[in-house]
Amino acid sequence: MTDPLIPAVLAFRDNGTPFSPLYDDIYHSAVGGLEQAQYVFLRGNQLPERWQGRRVFTVLETGFGMGINFLTTWAAWRADPARCERLHFVSTEKHPFTQADLRSVYAATISDPAIAVLAKTLAAEWPMLVPGTHRLEFEGGRITLTLVFADAMESLPALRLRADAFYLDGFAPARNPDMWTPAIFKALARLAGEDATFATYSSAGDIKRALTQNGFVYQKVDGFGWKRAMLVGHFAPRWRVRRYEPPAPLEVDERHAIVIGTGLAGCAAIERLASRGWRVTSLERHASVAQDASGNPAGVFHPMISRDDSVASRVTRAGFLYALGRWAALERLGHPPLRGAxxxxxxxxxxxxxxxxxxxxxxxxxxxxxxxxxxxxxxxxxxxxxxxxxxxxxxxxGWIDPASLCAAQCATAGDLLDRRFGVEVARLERSGNEWTVFDTEGRAVARAPVVIVASAHDAARIAGLQHAPTxxxxxxxxxxxxxxxxxxxxxxxxxxxxxxxxxxxxxxxxxxxxxxxxxxxxxxxxxxxxxxxxxxxxxxxxxxxxxxxxxxxxxxxxxxxxSDRMPMIGNFADEAASTRDAQRLRGAWPLDLPRVHGLYGAFAYGSRGLVWAALGAELIASQIEGEPWPLERDLAEDIDPARFLLRALRQSTVS
Missing domain, CATH: 3.30.9.10 (D-Amino Acid Oxidase, subunit A, domain 2)
Known part of the structure; x- marks a missing residue:
């Protein structure tokens, strides 16, 4: 059961430095928070140089605190003409500030006008203080902040991402030892990309040993302000330190996807892919969008409350909060869906x-x-x-008109979207690096490296799934x-x-x-x-x-x-390959299963399409792009389309 979230208490030392009464430690050096972030974390990770020319660059931080490191990184990205196309900043925080306290601490400590503008923007978008993963987008989606409100001991192992740089910024080991345990560093090693770098204000011996034991090479350098030394380094394991590699972007010849179905699931997928620059071909059997269950005159949306904070409650909570943010973004773009007060x-x-x-x-x-x-x-x-x-x-x-939401999502795709109506999809066929979609007359109607099947009742048939009890x-x-x-x-x-x-x-x-x-x-x-x-x-x-x-x-x-009332969202498993290798896969975990290259599903949303569709689309887009996932790995596995195949393998009923 999820522990209640306890907010941070805002307090200041006599010299005006913000500190935590719980841990009796300061949030940043008295010399200056912005200066510390620049010296320790950006310079310590060789930024902005290392993100230049990259499509996606991911920073993982342990301990968001006031968000000074994020704001400084954001400002550096804005100022860099050679910046990466998309910057992901992922951070854990067990005791986040309330929105009011965040605004107060920024007003009291940030004097740099450029950073103050960013701080005001962040505070305005600050999420509700409920446990779980919160994804915020800035700069038209080119800056993504993923906040995980949870204990790092639990949240870091649950992340699914490939980190390019680590900001190790928990309170001092003597004040908060839980943030510097061997288990924490083992979790970081599971997430490190090739040549991932790290930097930390601390230089304690226990930290050096934990880094070395988990494949990191460290170097002691001059510290910031009054601190004598700090540590920087990179991930360079001399032996295998993890069972699974972090996610990587899908290898495609062209960033072009076919989305089958234009209900809530399909239109959300169109919007999320187009926002990343993908060209999308949508195929719909009807004459317009949102004609099946998504065509109801209105649908209600709300979180789900349960006594044990069940998986369904956690997924619905994440989806509800993410959907609110996406709908607000549609309104800012001039495409407001129709909804009630x-x-x-x-x-x-x-x-x-x-x-x-x-x-x-x-x-x-x-x-x-x-x-x-x-x-x-x-x-x-x-x-x-x-x-x-x-x-x-x-x-x-409240309530929202689903058809107006679908129309708004498609409108934001602009010229990247090719709409085709009256297409009855019969089957898919892969040849080389492309998928071909055939209609019921046997004609090839579209080709692309990626297909997302979002056609509800027809999805399992089109994808050729045997283990999809809908x-x-x-x-x-x-x-x-x-x-x-x-x-x-x-x-x-x-x-x-x-x-x-x-x-x-x-x-x-x-x-x-x-x-x-x-x-x-x-x-x-x-x-x-x-x-x-x-x-x-x-x-x-x-x-x-x-x-x-x-x-x-x-x-x-x-x-x-x-049958379990959860949606089917993500990359399809290769059922044929899994059947051939059923004996070896009997004790498999989701990451062990062979997957079908470039084939994804978003369906079986039941009556919760409004709260699941946007998050499901973001998860699929993140999987395709090799970006950090927008929710915890265990929750993603509970909605994985392969979960029923996995159960059959474990029960030895695959044939």
């Missing part, structure tokens, strides 16, 4: 659920901007009507005309949901019918939706005469789900 209310099924969820929210220490329990009276005030029970409020949850869930929505029910103050959900749309229509739903292919509207489906909503919202009881329910408007769509 912020705020979504979840109603407890009974008093016991209300009590247990309130206890879980308190135990995890979630900030009120993420989720907050609300009493029955407060919930009724927010909803604008009587309710059956209390619940909890997601201040940044099923179809029929969902019928009900649309209530204006004036049918009292106006809701915000979306309300629980055993059903009710959403007040901008035109006065109220959307309710949705039924959940397994393997039912009937696409026609049913009277009983409308009545079922209204009955469930009425259990949460008593004013909805009896609002529609059952005899007239058949005349209500609505929509039927089909959700694609897996």
């Amino acid at each position: 912020p705020g979504l209310l979840q109603i407890a099924a009974d008093d016991e659920e209300a009590r247990s969820m309130s206890e879980a929210i308190a135990a995890f220490g979630y900030p009120s901007e993420y989720v907050t329990p609300v009493s029955l009276s407060e919930a009724q005030r927010l909803a604008g009507m009587s309710l059956a029970n209390s619940g909890w409020l997601f201040p940044h949850g 099923r179809s869930i029929r969902g019928q929505l009900t649309l209530l005309p204006p004036g049918t029910v009292p106006p809701l103050g915000m979306p309300v959900m629980g055993i059903g949901y009710a959403v007040p749309l901008t035109d006065g229509v109220t959307l309710t739903g949705a039924t959940y019918e397994l393997d039912d292919p009937d696409a026609s509207l049913r009277r009983d489906g409308h009545l079922e939706n209204l009955e469930r909503v009425a259990q949460m919202l008593p004013p909805f009881d009896g609002i529609v005469d059952p005899a007239r329910a058949a005349a209500l408007a609505g929509r039927v769509a089909f959700r694609c789900v897996t």
Whole structure:
């Protein structure tokens, strides 16, 4: 179970230097934080020279603190005309500052005007203080800051990246020994790219030994300010120190990808690839985007709260926060999707659920901007009507028009996107370094080195997967005309949901019918939706005469789900090769499996496409580009399309 996040306490020494009362140590030298960052970490890692001419360069830092090292690195990147195309800065932090304290410490300590502008930008984008991985983008996506709010002992082994430079900047070993253990350095060795460099303010003997034991070569050099010495060096192991190599970019002749499907999953993939300069060909069997489940008039989005902070909760939390950032970016680019005002209310099924969820929210220490329990009276005030029970409020949850989101994502791709509609994809074939996509008439319709299959129910068939247990869930929505029910103050959900749309229509739903292919509207489906909503919202009881329910408007769509209700996101495994080598792979881990070169999946999102699609697309784009993954490796493995093959191998049922 995830530990609650405890923020840092802002304090200053008499000389104005910020320090941590918890560790009784300063965040930077009294001589100057910016100067220390420049001398120790940039100069110590031979930057900016080493990133020049590179497409992607990745810095990994242990201990984000105030973010001074990141800000200084960002400023150096901006000032360098030969800078790398994309700079990734990944940092762990067990006790992050609150946004207010971050602004305060910047105002008190940063005098450089150029750095102050960057600090203001960072503080404005500072994430909610909830555990996990947070990805922020600056400079149009060319600077990516990945913050991992967790204990470094747990978070560093969970990272998946190839580091080019290490900033080892935890509090002093004597003050915070947990940041300098052999296990920490072993984790760093797993992530080091070829000739990765490091620098650290410290020069303690234990650190030298840990570096040497894990394949790093160090050199003692003059320290910064009053410090006599510090350490710099590089990764040069004389023996094998890791089982798996860090991720590398996919080798392709051309940065061109085919995306099959233009629902939430496919359009998010288009946007994320195009943002990196990829040319994308989209293939869609319908005449326009978002025609299947993504074509519903609105969908609700919110995090998932569970008593044990389950895998589904963690993935949904990461996806929800990342999606909010991407949607805000679309708005800044002039492509705003249609969505309602912020705020979504979840109603407890009974008093016991209300009590247990309130206890879980308190135990995890979630900030009120993420989720907050609300009493029955407060919930009724927010909803604008009587309710059956209390619940909890997601201040940044709400509803969005999925089709408008898909359109916005495609619009940002501009000329990099070639749209092709009315294409019914039948199969894929690889020849040389390219994939060829064939339609149902046997015609080759597109060729590219990379294919992303984002076509929901058809994905497993198109990709030729045998180990992808997906099923179809029929969902019928009900649309209530204006004036049918009292106006809701915000979306309300629980055993059903009710959403007040901008035109006065109220959307309710949705039924959940397994393997039912009937696409026609049913009277009983409308009545079922209204009955469930009425259990949460008593004013909805009896609002529609059952005899007239058949005349209500609505929509039927089909959700694609897996047997474990988690999505399928990432590089497909080579099932044929795995079958041939089944005996050896019986005890395999995900990184042991052979993978299909250039073939990825993004499907089986069920009813959580709005919160999973953007993060899933970012994960796939990061895998293709060899960039740091946007979420922890164990979570990526829980949504890996190969997980069902892996289970079959372990159970010796592969044939």
